[in-house]
Amino acid sequence: MDIYLLYLCLGATAGLISGLFGLGGGVVIVPILIFTFTAQGMTQAVLTHLAIGTSLATIVVTSVSSILSHHKHGAVLWTLAGWLTPGICIGAALGAVFAVSISGAALQLAFGIFLCLVALKMAFALSPTGGANMPGRAGQSMVGAVVGFVASLFGIGGGSLTVPYLTWVRVPMKNAVATSAACGLPIAVSGALTYWWQGVGEPDLPDGAIGFIYLPAFFGIIVASTIFARVGARAAHRLPGEILRRSFALLLLIIGVRFIWRNLGV
Structure with missing residues (x-):
């Protein structure tokens, strides 16, 4: 199969699942890319970092x-997003630097644990209830740094981090989702640029890669x-949501456990 056709199919799968379950694309794209890059015979030393960097580039x-879309409906709290963004940019850059400093196996192990946590959250519809006051600007930047670091580490x-936090500090769900979407752009830009820069000159990268961003996958997915x-968002209104959500949570749990089991020896 032509490589661009392959990644078009992968992008379609990622988009469909993302639309069905309201998940950010990275949770779907990163494991798909890890499996695909492994099947293509890419070296284990770079394929995990390449999957994460490419995922962030697509999110840009x-x-x-x-x-x-959220701005059109007036749902984005731009002042709040502005408070979070400086910390997000710094945290995302640091997360990418840290990710590149550890082995691909260690990164897959951490990602497997993260997937298991996401799966449990989906399966049991776990969500924090409002119970904290909104911190000041310095506090928001610190929160942004933590979110940016974790998000960039996992692509x-x-x-999955910003929405629970914002609802916990009593932001209405509609605004929390919209503001989280606005925060996703600086995470992706800062993280992707850092993965690109960190990968420049890496000798094991395949043809078609610029730093830790693989262009055939990037173009096919976007x-x-x-x-x-x-398509997935429309289908979500017609299909049995509870069964689908728990089935996909089980799939994420299986993938997460597989990553953990394969990399426990790191």
Whole structure:
């Protein structure tokens, strides 16, 4: 199969799942890319970092349409997003630097644990209830730094972290989701640029890579995922949501356990 056709199919799958379950694309894209890069015979020394850097690069593009849609409905709390952004940018850069400093096996182990936590949250619909006051600007920047670090480490847009935090500090769910989408762009930009810069000159990278961003996967995913995310979102209103959510949570748990089991010896 032509490599761009392969990644178009992967992008369609990622977009469909993202639309169905409201998950950020990175939770889907990163494991798919790890499995695909492994099947392509890429070296273990770089394929995990390449998957995460590529995922963040795709989020740079795909997050823009989401932000515009939320902004159109007046749901983004731009002042709050502005408070979070400085910390997010610093944290995302540090997260990428840290990720590149550890082995791919250690990164997969950490990602497997993260997937298991996401799966449990999905399966049992866990969500924090409002119970804290909104911190000041310095506190918001610190929160942003933590979110940016974790999101960049795992190649995600940060929604699985930002939305629970914002609802915990009593931001209405509609605004929390919209503001989280706005925060996903600086996470992706800062993280992707750092993965690109950290990978420049890496001798084990495959043809088609610029730093830790693999262009065939990047282009295939951004073309197909946006289209199929809309398809998935429409289908979500017609399918049995509870069964689908728990089934996908089980799949994420299986993938997470697989990553943990394969890399326990690191």
